[in-house]
């Protein structure tokens with residue numbers, strides 16, 4: 613299957629997302645024309661490095677690009693102040709110039725962290741995203757949200773900083789653990805649920821084959837997801853309005869991630885998104901915004917894929933519903949102290965609203981536990 617290219621039309625910050633099999637082995641050739649000197653600064657993590665760094669290094673070497681590599685620990689806890697400092701100081705140790713290029717090579721954790729380091733280093737250096745997880749290919753590598761978690765909550769410190777190029781090699785998804793693949797699928801399903809009922813129906817038909825490894829289906833799913841994200845980001849780069857649709861399920865998800873201490877053994881971001889989407893549809897139905905058929909379909913599809921869908925699917929104890937609601941108070945969509953949610957009038961018909969009774973949210977959380 614040939615490569616697909618999704619253009620993200622953001623004026624002087626516009627860039628391409630290239631999606632295809634084997635792109636990692638030609639990454640050097642794709643990056644070379646963007647450089648002012650034949651040097652890049654690669655930041656990755658040990659799991660991805662062990663599996664795929666040799667291919668990236670060899671493609672850079674083929675076109676004469678040199679540069680050091682920093683390997684961090686994998687996992688959500690790496691998206692922290694401490695690791696941000698490590699990245700920034702490592703880049704400064706290597707005397708990275710303003711015109712240089714940083715390469716974020718890994719899943720969403722590396723993309724968010726390294727993108728943020730690039731955003732603040734010398735007030736902004738360029739970076740290329742080479743996303744290696746399904747989640748990073750369909751979502752986090754595109755759109756320029758970068759940042760870290762703090763003890764107050766998820767992604768609370770960060771910047772909008774668009775990459776210069778995104779290279780999504782769907783072949784590298786072949787080494788993902790099944791659980792990590794399915795977590796990324798949570799964000800894929802999100803796109804259908806928020807804005808494309810036909811895509812959701814396509815996922816109902818093709819999701820299981822996609823999870824089993826069908827490369828053609830994977831490339832199609834990544835391309836459709838990225839196109840949807842690019843369209844929304846082009847309309848609203850800094851989330852003044854429509855971009856919040858991409859946050860479907862995330863008010864619940866981020867509270868659950870904070871409640872589980874960002875412990876990936878208990879809950880991965882994409883798993884929280886799947887649970888959050890199921891809860892958002894349940895809440896929508898209880899508020900009379902959509903029929904009960906919509907949350908039933910969401911739940912059935914998550915079951916069909918073998919994914920989490922309820923709070924009771926998360927191992928260990930969770931705070932009670934009121935405490936989860938308090939955690940939601942740090943959500944970036946809060947306006948004048950009022951929570952805002954992404955709800956839906958049906959599959960593919962999401963909208964943003966602050967008109968959500970607190971008691972109804974509490975009841976949905978209590979019933980899901």
Ligand SMILES: NC(=O)c1ccc[n+]([C@@H]2O[C@H](COP(=O)([O-])OP(=O)(O)OC[C@H]3O[C@@H](n4cnc5c(N)ncnc54)[C@H](O)[C@@H]3O)[C@@H](O)[C@H]2O)c1
Pocket residue numbers: 657659660663686687688691718719720721722724744745746747748751752753754755756757758767784785786787788789792795796799880881882
């Ligand atoms: N910036 C955004 O717009 C945006 C969007 C969605 C999610 N996110 C963020 O992304 C993060 C989650 O991303 P993620 O799910 O990629 O997590 P991750 O980066 O932790 O990767 C998940 C796991 O997959 C492993 N991995 C990655 N690529 C692999 C490969 N090719 N083969 C084998 N293993 C591989 C990693 O080592 C890790 O264990 C969260 O912090 C979330 O908040 C950001």
Ligand SMILES: O=C(O)C(=O)C[C@@H](O)[C@H](O)[C@H](O)COP(=O)(O)O
Pocket residue numbers: 751755757766767799851855856858859862944
């Ligand atoms: O790109 C966006 O906008 C999103 O909301 C995508 C989400 O999947 C992603 O998890 C994002 O990092 C959440 O952003 P936040 O602003 O709620 O932290």
Ligand SMILES: [Zn+2]
Pocket residue numbers: 751799862881885
């Ligand atoms: Zn997300």
